[in-house]
Amino acid sequence: MKNTNGPETQATKYLRDHKVTYQGHLYIYEVNGGTKASSLALGVSEHIVIKTLIMEDEFERPMIVLMHGDYKVSTKELARQVGCKKVEPCTPEVANRHTGFLVGGTSPFGTKKKMPIYLERSILDLPQIYINGGRRGFLVSISPSELLRVLDIKLVDVSN
Numbered sequence: 001m002k003n004t005n006g007p008e009t010q011a012t013k014y015l016r017d018h019k020v021t022y023q024g025h026l027y028i029y030e031v032n033g034g035t036k037a038s039s040l041a042l043g044v045s046e047h048i049v050i051k052t053l054i055m056e057d058e059f060e061r062p063m064i065v066l067m068h069g070d071y072k073v074s075t076k077e078l079a080r081q082v083g084c085k086k087v088e089p090c091t092p093e094v095a096n097r098h099t100g101f102l103v104g105g106t107s108p109f110g111t112k113k114k115m116p117i118y119l120e121r122s123i124l125d126l127p128q129i130y131i132n133g134g135r136r137g138f139l140v141s142i143s144p145s146e147l148l149r150v151l152d153i154k155l156v157d158v159s160n
Contacts, residue, residue: 009138050067067120073120123144
């Protein structure tokens with residue numbers, strides 16, 4: 001429940017409101033560095049750094065996809081599993097409009113708009129994950145079971 005270090009963001013406010021125990025981790029943000037840069041900066045495996053991706057279906061309905069940092073999302077398989085024709089990443093501007101976060105600082109916690117959230121099932125097998133805390137250069141470490149507790153998650157198997 002306690003924020004031991006890091007900024008106050010919409011995401012950390014959401015975590016606090018939902019009584020999630022987390023640890024904040026600041027690092028020097030690298031433009032286009034992604035999970036590779038953040039995992040190196042924090043000295044953790046890229047596999048446990050979870051990326052928050054904003055995608056949309058053929059009707060431009062947004063969704064959040066949570067994926068291991070070292071894996072890619074099969075958009076074809078995701079579309080099949082969520083029951084739509086196609087899924088593709090949103091542009092940074094559209095993602096920002098849906099979430100209220102800048103790309104590179106997108107968190108699944110405290111988004112501006114409520115969207116379906118799809119979680120790669122194998123993430124739940126990890127003892128701890130690092131996920132964006134709502135700002136570039138800021139991750140929070142939490143137990144992945146907390147995702148199920150505080151977010152409306154649908155499990156998928158869509159890693160490439």
